[in-house]
Amino acid sequence: MFRNRATIKVKGLNQERAINNLSKTLKIYNYKREEQNLSQFEVELKHTKKIKQMLEQEGLEVLSISHKGFYSKIKQSFLRYGILAGIVIIILFYILQYSFVWKIEVWGVTAQEKSEVIAFIEDNTKSNLKQKINTKELEIMVKNEFDFISSISVAIIGQSLIVNLNEAVLPEEMDENQSPIISDYDGMITKINLVQGTLNVNEGDIVQKGDILVYPYIIDSQGNKRGVKPQAEIIADVWYSSTERHYDYRIEEIKTGNKLVQSEVYLGNILIYKNGKDINFGDYVTETYTKPLTNNLILPFYLKKTIYYEIETKEIIQPFDDVKDEVISKARENILLFLDKNEIILNEKYTISEAGGYHIVNYIITTSKDIGG
């Protein structure tokens, strides 16, 4: 590959004499006598012109001269105008496109903010030509447009416009998007210690669940509203209540423990198979569930099971006085479920009222707790 030689084909008589004469001045390689008056051989590429003259002087006809080797390939490539033109075009194209910015990269922000910044830069750059992009001006424009940016640097690296941002981190207290403190309980406010925000309640006020206690803003000395994170300790007497109703006479349906199961197999809506005894219960309640037997829609078999529970109706006569303590205790337990762990009970009481055939026990527990935030 790296032997740069010319292969010469010659025709003529008395080639031995010519070869002898040539070999006196240069080296001859790979001489082959193909026919009596036809042969080919190689010489070093640099001797090509010289040997052509010498062969003609010797009276030999040069049929062809071909080149091989790395140097000759390079030389040939550069002599082919198409390749040469292609190389020139590629170089020109590269130089031309290198003058433009093709990509905008934004670092240091989230994807949403990134797309906003890119859209803004695209709208505000008149040209993609590097020379027409003023990075200093762009820095100021982007910084002024977006509040969340604390510092910015814009640079053109290669064919990318790199925008490096640092987001401004506001203290939580100065965040404008805060929620008010809302009461989760019913009760009466006994003490308020406001840290920041604007109060909506006063001591002694009765509040209900859902009422706003502290608004998430303050009014500054200029009369402007400024958002803040509301913080306050608000102690309130919180009331929990529960109601339990007791009927002296009532009718209850009780399961006897007898049950029957019926199984049916359907194909679509068509009953295919049924299994189970006939129902001989007087009163009963049922539970039904279905289960597909196949996983395809071609043959949609499914099983339907129905369970019949026998029930009997019982008359219950139970005077309130006999179960009074139990009913009150049940009403109390219903409240205790909602109390926080270790919550101190200030007071508890109940009232009993009687209506037509039934008694109502209303139980109230009062606790003291911080309902602020």
Next chain:
Amino acid sequence: MKNKAHILEKEGYVFNFFDEIKNKITEIDHNFLNDYNIVNISGKILYVEGHQGLTIITSSQLAFKIKKGRVVVDGENFVLNELTDNTILLYGKINKVEIF
């Protein structure tokens, strides 16, 4: 004229292959040993020093002049790998080398 082709490097010093051979045989006057040298390597390669011009070259025969004579090489598929004013390097199937 001496050719560099037969100067080999061995174990750090340079020696002349043909001179080494000649030095082993002291009975002959060395003045007569500088006309030509022919080396036949396995009947495949023929190396010649001191030729005085080709007279015949075909794919089966090579003939060249030497001082006070002529050499004819017969064989098959001859390719004259290298030819200079003084040396010949031939490869192919070498059947016979005759000196006249």
